[in-house]
Amino acid sequence: MTRGEADGERPTLEQATWQLRHYGLEVDPQAVLVAVRLISAGARVGRAAEAHFARFGLSTGRYRLLSDLEGHGGEKSPSQLAADLDVSRATVTGLLDGLEREQLIARRPSTEDGRGTVAVLTASGAQRLRDMAPEHFGRLEAMVAGLSTEERTVFLDLLARVVHGSSALTAD
Amino acid sequence: MTRGEADGERPTLEQATWQLRHYGLEVDPQAVLVAVRLISAGARVGRAAEAHFARFGLSTGRYRLLSDLEGHGGEKSPSQLAADLDVSRATVTGLLDGLEREQLIARRPSTEDGRGTVAVLTASGAQRLRDMAPEHFGRLEAMVAGLSTEERTVFLDLLARVVHGSSALTAD
DNA sequence: GCATAGTAGTTAGCTGCCTAATTACTGCTG
DNA sequence: CAGCAGTAATTAGGCAGCTAACTACTATGC
Numbered sequence: 576m577t578r579g580e581a582d583g584e585r586p587t588l589e590q591a592t593w594q595l596r597h598y599g600l601e602v603d604p605q606a607v608l609v610a611v612r613l614i615s616a617g618a619r620v621g622r623a624a625e626a627h628f629a630r631f632g633l634s635t636g637r638y639r640l641l642s643d644l645e646g647h648g649g650e651k652s653p654s655q656l657a658a659d660l661d662v663s664r665a666t667v668t669g670l671l672d673g674l675e676r677e678q679l680i681a682r683r684p685s686t687e688d689g690r691g692t693v694a695v696l697t698a699s700g701a702q703r704l705r706d707m708a709p710e711h712f713g714r715l716e717a718m719v720a721g722l723s724t725e726e727r728t729v730f731l732d733l734l735a736r737v738v739h740g741s742s743a744l745t746a747d
Numbered sequence: 748m749t750r751g752e753a754d755g756e757r758p759t760l761e762q763a764t765w766q767l768r769h770y771g772l773e774v775d776p777q778a779v780l781v782a783v784r785l786i787s788a789g790a791r792v793g794r795a796a797e798a799h800f801a802r803f804g805l806s807t808g809r810y811r812l813l814s815d816l817e818g819h820g821g822e823k824s825p826s827q828l829a830a831d832l833d834v835s836r837a838t839v840t841g842l843l844d845g846l847e848r849e850q851l852i853a854r855r856p857s858t859e860d861g862r863g864t865v866a867v868l869t870a871s872g873a874q875r876l877r878d879m880a881p882e883h884f885g886r887l888e889a890m891v892a893g894l895s896t897e898e899r900t901v902f903l904d905l906l907a908r909v910v911h912g913s914s915a916l917t918a919d
Numbered sequence: 920g921c922a923t924a925g926t927a928g929t930t931a932g933c934t935g936c937c938t939a940a941t942t943a944c945t946g947c948t949g
Numbered sequence: 950c951a952g953c954a955g956t957a958a959t960t961a962g963g964c965a966g967c968t969a970a971c972t973a974c975t976a977t978g979c
Contacts (some may be wrong), residue, residue: 576854587774590818591849592966594814594818595816595884597850598877598880598881598884600880600881600884600885602760602884602885602887602888603888604890604901605894605896605899605900605903606887606891607884608899608903609798609891609894609899610792610888610890610891611887611904612790612906612907613789613792613906614789614792614793614796614898615790615910616906616909616910617785617788617789617790617792617793618789618790618793619910619917620782620785620786620789620878620909620910620913621786621789621790622917623913623916623917624782624786626916627916629783629967632962633967635965636964636965636966637965638809640755642766646762646765646766650773652927652928653927653929654926654927654928655839657768657862660969662927662965662966663966663967663968664927664928665929665930665966665969666965666966666967667928668822668928668929668930669964669965669966670965672963673926673965675921675932675938678816685927686860688926688927688974688975689974689975690928690972690973690974690975691926691928691974692928692929698937705770705823706751706789707773708770708772708881708950709770711941712772712774713774713776714768714781714916715782715783716774716775716778716779717776717784717911717912717915717916718912718913718916719778719781719782719912720778720824720912721908721909721911722781722905722908722909724777725907726779727781728777729779729901729905730785730905730909731777731780731781731784731903732753732949733753733894733898733901733902733905734784734785734788734813735756735784735892736893736894737788737792737843737890737891737894737902738755738788738792739755739765739890740793740877740889740892740893741791741792741795741890742755742791742890743889744793744795744871744886744889744890745791763933807935808935808936809935817970824957824958825957825959826957826958827956834935834936834937835937835938835959835975836938836957836958836959837936837938837960837961838935838936838937838938839958840958840959840960841934841935841936842935844933845934852951857957859956860944860945861934861943861944861945861957862942862943862944862945862956862957862958863944863956863957863958864957864958873931896926
């Protein structure tokens with residue numbers, strides 16, 4: 576291993592510069608680095624969290640669903656869940672299938688809407704969340720432990736501004 | 748819609764604080780926010796890039812593979828690709844299958860190793876990359892256009908430090 | 920009050936990622 | 950040089966996301 580640094584350093588500025596020159600583009604290589612490394616860092620932190628979920632038989636999607644349900648009194652319709660988790664209704668159906676199989680949630684027909692269903696957090700589901708919480712949040716905190724409070728504030732601001740910039744593009 | 752801000756602002760500090768109190772944890776809510784919003788921002792920017800790839804019949808994985816191939820003289824073994832893209836060899840097999848079907852790459856048996864194969868970027872593959880490059884990099888640049896050069900430098904530094912913090916956890 | 924448009928949830932089928940197992944070959948070691 | 954550990958690529962099977970299409974029901978508008 577000649578590589579001294581982990582690969583939060585990839586691609587390098589040189590690689591980005593080469594690439595842009597190769598295509599003959601007048602784009603700031605540093606800007607490209609910011610975008611690409613943000614994607615990669617997010618995925619990396621996400622995978623680190625996912626690894627912990629897996630020990631409790633959950634995935635990121637399942638965890639987010641349970642957690643969202645808990646923060647909402649333990650009951651919510653699949654459509655609402657899809658909207659709040661920013662995934663499709665079909666995905667929610669799949670997540671609920673898995674969670675129902677393990678009895679972490681239950682499905683009840685809606686009393687108000689004949690088409691509707693309500694996902695209900697079961698006692699096991701709530702317990703599962705409680706079991707994994709300390710280590711989960713501890714791990715998240717550990718990942719950003721290298722940043723001071725001030726740096727975290729700056730980071731959140733910069734993140735928000737990049738997200739804002741990307742929304743403009745997404746809103747096609 | 749009462750929501751004035753896009754959802755780079757979710758979860759909110761209040762939500763994180765509530766959750767940590769609910770579980771009785773002594774964890775800094777701001778630290779949790781940083782981790783969670785980083786994951787979400789990375790995914791969002793990634794999806795924005797993916798939307799452009801889709802117009803050219805590619806996915807993020809396929810694009811990364813083609814691009815990596817191009818940066819390496821157009822030839823590489825699947826194992827090497829898996830290592831460099833940080834995915835499993837099985838995933839590379841799947842990506843190559845798709846790319847080969849569209850003739851963007853070709854597979855050749857390795858001359859040195861009887862077990863081995865070499866993925867070769869075809870002329871169409873190189874052309875595809877050239878076709879999408881201007882808009883792709885333009886979009887990446889646009890997403891970070893809200894940050895000054897100094898802010899980008901700070902951002903890259905902070906990102907690297909969070910990645911470093913997460914590596915410690917991943918290296919179980 | 921009945922036809923039609925819209926919405927809730929599911930299903931089917933795609934991609935991309937994973938791990939585990941399989942097959943084919945290399946290379947070391949006694 | 951025979952055997953065996955290791956590596957290359959694929960295959961099989963799983964999950965999570967997607968879109969599109971379908972069913973069942975609601976709500977609206979003549």
